[in-house]
Amino acid sequence: MPVSPSSSAQAARALVAQRLSELRSDAGLTGGELAVRCGWTHSKTSRIENARTPPSPEDIRRWCRACEAEGQAQDVIAQSHHAETQYVEWQRTVRSGLRRLQDSYVEMFQSTNLFRVYSPTLVPGLLQTEGYARAVLSANARLLGIPDDAEEAAEARLERSKVIHQPGHRFVLLMEESVLHYRLGKADAMAAQLGCLLTAGALPAVSLGIIPRSETERTLWPQELFHVYDDMLVSVELMSARVRITQPSEVALYLKAFEQLRSMAVYGREARALIVGAIDALG
Known part of the structure; x- marks a missing residue:
């Protein structure tokens, strides 16, 4: 753990x-x-x-x-x-809005070869559609009490996510099935996001895994949202702050946890079936 x-x-x-x-x-x-x-x-x-x-x-x-x-x-x-x-509090980095925060990740994204992302709550940012990203970022702005520049921030998030189509990068993305059922924004935006996930796993550099809610033999319970950049850095997103972990023993612990979570996920046809079920549940 x-x-x-x-x-x-x-x-x-x-x-x-x-x-x-x-x-x-x-x-x-x-x-x-x-x-x-x-x-x-x-x-x-x-x-x-x-x-x-x-x-x-x-x-x-x-x-x-x-x-x-x-x-x-x-x-x-x-x-x-x-x-x-x-350890950087969000309030210290987003006082003027969220657009600048999105841009701050571009250099790190470009220099990373292997991305590992685990999310128990949201569709990973690398796979977010504009409507879904706008809803997430607007909610964050309201929570933090900062100017709501969600439209510009969402555009910046999609721009930085183009790295997923560039050669030289690989992506292993995990999410809990419950993420598919957390409706963020309007129903049509959520439907578009789920539709995007149907094809995400077919991208050449992407492995998309979903941990089913029906999993009866979990080896690890849901953890905090975290990103691993190559084997050098773990970025953990808390409600109030972002934590950057570089100590090798702690990075290794997160990698161990990630592999346990990955072993419980389903991929390909089984993952698409879970996404289709979530789309049907939208009504």
């Missing part, structure tokens, strides 16, 4: 805190003495050293200056930046 998806991010923050604590200790300073030199409260020093508060670049510069270790400041700042980009 995958561990908490925020564990890599918290571990990275803890390493930054440990490094700062070691600089203070090597300088022979108490927490209170460092706080005085930095011009802040002792409690702030404690929060930083216990990884409860991430230090800003200026905090790190003051800390290193107080410890007479200014030459290490840039390295620690870079380490802290890496830690903070592993």
Whole structure:
């Protein structure tokens, strides 16, 4: 079972805190003495050293200056930046709308050879139609309380998804059967999305698997939505944040979970039958 998806991010923050604590200790300073030199409260020093508060670049510069270790400041700042980009709250990235977020994935999509996606809740973004994507993105905008640019964001999502037709990429996409029955947007948009899925599995580079609701011998229960880019990066989508996992042992755990989920899925004719059943259920 995958561990908490925020564990890599918290571990990275803890390493930054440990490094700062070691600089203070090597300088022979108490927490209170460092706080005085930095011009802040002792409690702030404690929060930083216990990884409860991430230090800003200026905090790190003051800390290193107080410890007479200014030459290490840039390295620690870079380490802290890496830690903070592993766990990114949606509110910090989509303040002006969702279009920019879609565009931010383009470079990573182009550089990835093997995509593995598991979704318990939505049709994977790579297979979304414009109407379905617009409904999903508009709902996200309302939930997050940001400007609703769903139309432009949906266009950008479809544009980046053209990678699925480009040579040099392979896609293994899994979803729970329940995804086919979650009606998002109007009935005609949902019907169009399901119709698109009927042909998706026939794309040369795509393996589309659906885990049936009738599966009686599950080896793994439904997990959080996650993407694996090659064998290097796992991106987990939570309600409030995106978590980027790069620690090899955790990536390996997600790959193990993915293979278990994949073994329970049906493909080809059986998958198409489940999709047709969902279309019929639309009435």
